Amino acid sequence: MTNPVVKATSYCLVHAPDMVLSHGTTLTMERAKDPNAPLLAQVKEGLRSFREVLAYPPNQCYIGNITPEELSKISQPWYENALEPKRQGHLGEIFPLDEFIAMMKIADSFDLVVLEENFAREVSSKLSTHPLFSPADLAILEKYQSLEQITTLLKNKTAIPLELAGQVVGCVKQAHEHDANLKAEIIFENLAAKASGALALKHLLWNNQLDPGIVDYIIETSEEACGDMNQRGGGNFAKAIGEVAGCINATGSDTRSFCAGPAHGIINASALVKSGIYKNVVVLGGGAVSKLGMNSRDHVKKEVPILEDLLGAFALLISADDGENPIIRTDAIGRHRIGTGSSPQAVTTALVTDPLAVAGLSITDVDKYSVEMQNPEITVPAGAGDVPLANYKMIAALGVKQGALERTELDGFVQKHGLKGWAPTQGHIPSGVPYVGFAREGILRGDLQRAMIIGKGSLFLARMTNLFDGISFIMEPNPGKQVSTATAPEKVVTVGVTLLGSEHGLAEVVRGAELAQRTHKNIRVVAIGPKESTSLPTVEANSEEDQRTTMERLLKSGEIDACVTMHYNFPLGVTTIGRVIAPATGREMLIASTTGMSAGNRTEAMHTNAILGIAVSKALGLTEPSIGILNVDGALTTERSLKELVKGDYTINWASSGRSDGQVVMRGNDALTGSCDVLVTDSLTGNILVKMLSALNTGGSYESVGYGYGPGVGENYQDIICIVSRVSGAPVIANAVQFAAEMANARLPELVAAELAKVGLTKSTTSQVEKPPAKPVDQEISGVDVLEIEDAAEALWKEQIYAEAGMGCTGPVILVALEDLELATNKLKDLGYIS
Amino acid sequence: MDMENQTRVLELVEKYGKDSVVVVLGGAEAEASGLAAETVTTGDPTFAGPLTGVQLELPVYHIFELKEIIPEDVWEDQISMMEMVLDVDEIVKEVTTYRERNGG
Structure with missing residues (x-):
């Protein structure tokens, strides 16, 4: 909060x-x-x-x-x-x-209030140069009356005088x-x-x-x-x-x-x-x-x-x-x-x-x-x-x-x-x-x-x-201010890990969680999953859905400071910032972003991803991270819009490509050499990059290096949830636990808020369609095109169906309550949002 | 002393008689405590309230003068902090002046 x-x-x-x-x-x-x-x-x-x-x-x-x-x-x-x-x-x-x-x-x-004519004129002229008084204010002063009219009101005892230096200049009726x-x-x-x-x-x-x-x-x-x-x-x-x-x-x-x-x-x-x-x-x-x-x-x-x-x-x-x-x-x-x-x-x-x-x-x-x-x-x-x-x-x-x-x-x-x-x-x-x-x-x-x-x-x-x-x-x-310069000792951070859902089985996730606990003395790892799976303290949850609600409850109550999980539907406007190791140099690099979406529009999303990436980088202790933009569709527009920010008083430390032109725009080679601290991209491309860089040496089905897909960040988003994939191996899970703890220690949500405030990135438009009353939504409808996801949610609101646009690991989803699922699915089919 | 308190004092005296009423003051300041003591002895000196010209001659004490007869734990809970803060000597002196002037 x-x-x-x-x-x-x-x-x-x-x-x-x-x-x-x-x-x-x-x-x-x-x-x-x-x-x-x-x-x-x-x-x-x-x-x-x-x-x-x-x-x-x-x-x-x-x-x-x-x-x-x-x-x-x-x-x-x-x-x-x-x-x-x-x-x-x-x-x-x-x-x-x-x-x-x-x-x-x-x-x-x-x-x-009735003002006397001469008084009203004089004070109006006096106030005409005062910055607090607008022409509309002064126009009100033009409605005056004569002293005789005011005297009559006072005589009838239907008003009391307004006096200035003992003289009647008006009255209150x-x-x-x-x-x-x-x-x-x-x-x-x-x-x-x-x-x-x-x-x-x-x-x-x-x-x-x-x-x-x-x-x-x-x-x-x-x-x-x-x-x-x-x-x-x-x-x-x-x-x-x-x-x-x-x-x-x-x-x-x-x-x-x-x-x-x-x-x-x-x-x-x-x-x-x-x-x-x-x-x-x-x-x-x-x-x-x-x-x-x-x-x-x-x-x-x-x-x-x-x-x-x-x-x-x-x-x-x-x-x-x-x-x-x-x-x-x-x-x-x-x-x-x-x-x-x-x-x-x-x-x-x-x-x-x-x-x-x-x-x-x-x-x-x-x-x-x-x-x-x-x-x-x-x-x-x-x-x-x-x-x-x-x-x-x-x-x-x-x-x-x-x-x-x-x-x-x-x-x-x-x-x-x-x-x-x-x-x-x-x-x-x-x-x-x-x-x-x-x-x-x-x-x-x-x-x-x-x-x-x-x-x-x-x-x-x-x-x-x-x-x-x-x-x-x-x-x-403001502690947010302290955090950016702080050398405060790190406290013990409690990080949850959900156990179920991996394609490599529960034991692989447990191995990752236990590895994290052995490696980091200032982290307390809590497992969320089936009982007796691990020697770590465990909060019981016996299905993925159960794990999700348990994780949300523990985060809300403060029993855990952060959590590592796979497949989580963040609200629209929240995206994850991944952390990989560039294979050619061993350099760490953030990929902004890797799942979720910070905005419905592609270049707007990439613009916001850059700022969110900078916030996460600062949380990792880099005060002036270097920023590169991956050469994907929209890269040049994003570069232009970010450079507009720099014309204000926002500072961006631009990276230069390892290729001979040394530009801000990064080529595929730069992704391998880690030419920047934060690589800005759209989230689907970012997702592919993390998968490729993490599973580079294993033949593809086991992610063995890196820190996973990173924490979900966005305006007003207060939880620290780090995402790993269903094929992330134990080393990646252990690193994700460390990443989550680092973000909790740095109070990531406050840094994100501060960074977004600096560039004035707050929600600019509110929907014209009125939302039906909110209710818990846990049913996913997938298949909607990413560019239409917000329109699809609004279309359901028009039908008085409460829906939220979200981003699943595999793509955009519309979330609705169970009782609305059938009706919502049919509506979206009728309207052509899904086939 | 405000009008309401003057009225209350007068009503109590009328109901129980002068001999059955003792006034205990809790004022935080010497001059105001003195005025209150004067009001219930020789009458309201500001000529504003119901005790104007009414000489009740009631025995009047400030709470600080009654420490000996108050249980220690009650004193500790209710008064001891203010005893540290207020000018006890000055308050007691002022109230005593009016009480003694009254011959009490």
Whole structure:
């Protein structure tokens, strides 16, 4: 299975001073009690300018212009130590209120936001040069109304004002006359969450040059609820936000757990990616207007500026393994269970030390912990203390209790593994997630080995439970990256060998398996076949079909790391890379490929075979294998298409023929002399070559040299299955076991994924015909021409017969379920695919 | 002290009488613990909740002051880690001030 990686991150802020007064609950409650309460004027007086907001060091940290470590070196109070007021950072951007009001209009699908004419024109002209706003976005701003019309709406109490520097520049209308969940205040709050979330998503896509069409799924993790009177939290913010950003291929849903929402969202996204359900999942959250000015009463009292004047937003892209970006470990998730209890040490144990114990790590093995990264300048004056600091002390104290630290090391631990908080107090926004971007970059640079992200939520606020919530995950360097340069010691690899099916009898296969076990101490060979055939550990299977299902089960469960077998139907798109010994020189050479098919089209298949051959060669430790193309039909087209890749930034080390012209195209002589490390060919020709080179000295019916037909490789194919033939002799079988173990050690599927990603070889077209629901297929129909195999499968789908195109050892096959076999065979006959 | 807790304290006192109620605080910070102690003795100093102007004069302790009467294993499981983390002396000092001001 693939590892989920953190592929891209975005962090945006919106400066919303007017909304502090109009929508922050501290101020709206105060106004309800006394419209002339002094606090209202005092807060208004203490609001910051946009320039002050930009210059505030924690905000520059949020958008990536300074790191948390750099922030901690700036003396406090930070609001008295201004930085250069930059709007853009490499991780995000800070938006002023006028642009955000425009974004609320752009994000409004029901004409509920009304903008005043002059304001709309001005902001539209301002945004016309901003890269995040398209002409289509700006066209929405042309639907404005006059101030008189807006005043009438406000007078009728069917709308609430949108204010900028105290002036009405528009309004938000109620969406229903009587429905409390669609009143103007709720629509305002929800549109603010939607619009800020959409800004972060647009920024994520633009800043990382991502096509919105790649997003498969969106998980929205804010703390708002959208719905009507019959379903208060019906949802779905995620799709609404994806629509604004043009993610036409995405679906999505909302995940809620108070402040822990984002951490749950990231873990859910990781699971969706790891399972293969989706490849690209965005986790995002917009801001909460109700939390603006939450602690303003204390800030006024202690003469601190009104620092809670920002809406926070973030968007992260969690993707299938690319061999580069940091992974999210899915085997060590910390979780506050329902039965965990609420004492701080029970919570910290569940979130921090329990998952570390599962991963075999100590608390000091995590370089940085990201907890509730709330800005202490906001929380300390309000009597809530320095929240991150308190969390770090708890982790350290637990370490002392568990014996991982000395009491005297407590403060040092906090210094080394902790961070100063920089995020605005927007609940879910500071909760672990602000550091994911820095962690990603630190791990990519090699400065960090491991970070733990922790999200916590106060569920009791909803009065449904007294429980607390929390969840955590670990980010680490991508092992795929390590593998290519690694000198890590080889571990013992378990390789299965299926015993039945050889034309030389079961004893010959056993001899090969036992030979492999005697020769290689770092391989554990497990036989799959009839009982008491061998002294090797055996998993019983009494027919070839039984062997196949047993092998698949053992691979899936991890009981074996790889397997050697004969006659296996790989899915279409998977082909095997053979390994032979050139008879003239004794040089090893890979034949790409030898069975299966990487693509239906011949030259496309040869092109892909070259890349797959390079991946297998790298798995064998050759960093720059030399590539030759066998002189078969399509060789020159393949050469041209591969040379196109080299014009990009892909490197191919070309081999030269041993013949006088020294070309990339290899003649029959080169196959005998081994003039290249990887010989690219179509799979049927490759199959003939392996048979001839392996049985060269035996008269033909016994393959005595080489490593067999090799491992099946292809996009998303995760098993390591090495193929031998029914006439492969014991020496070849023993070598195939070694080959399989080498591929398992090198984590071949990850190298294949990385190599395919480098050249952008991912499935380009999806079928126009809808597949019937999948079911197990174990019946083969052979006789279909290789060029028509995919069409034949699709033809069956049209008849509502589930079928898969595959490649048997003897040629292409259509695989169907037993109950469909007769009907499918007849259909294929009728349509002329088989005779 | 938040409104709900003030309401609960008031209800318990009305039901069982002042002499049967002891308040045990678990606050993590000295100032907030002091405010809570003040609320249940001389009344809500923020003039926001139901205990505004209500002098309950209840005996009030922080949990850190009650270590001797708590079984050791419970203390170990529930409190010992936070004892290491929090400023115990400052919290106890603050709560004691209000209790003693109350003559308790």
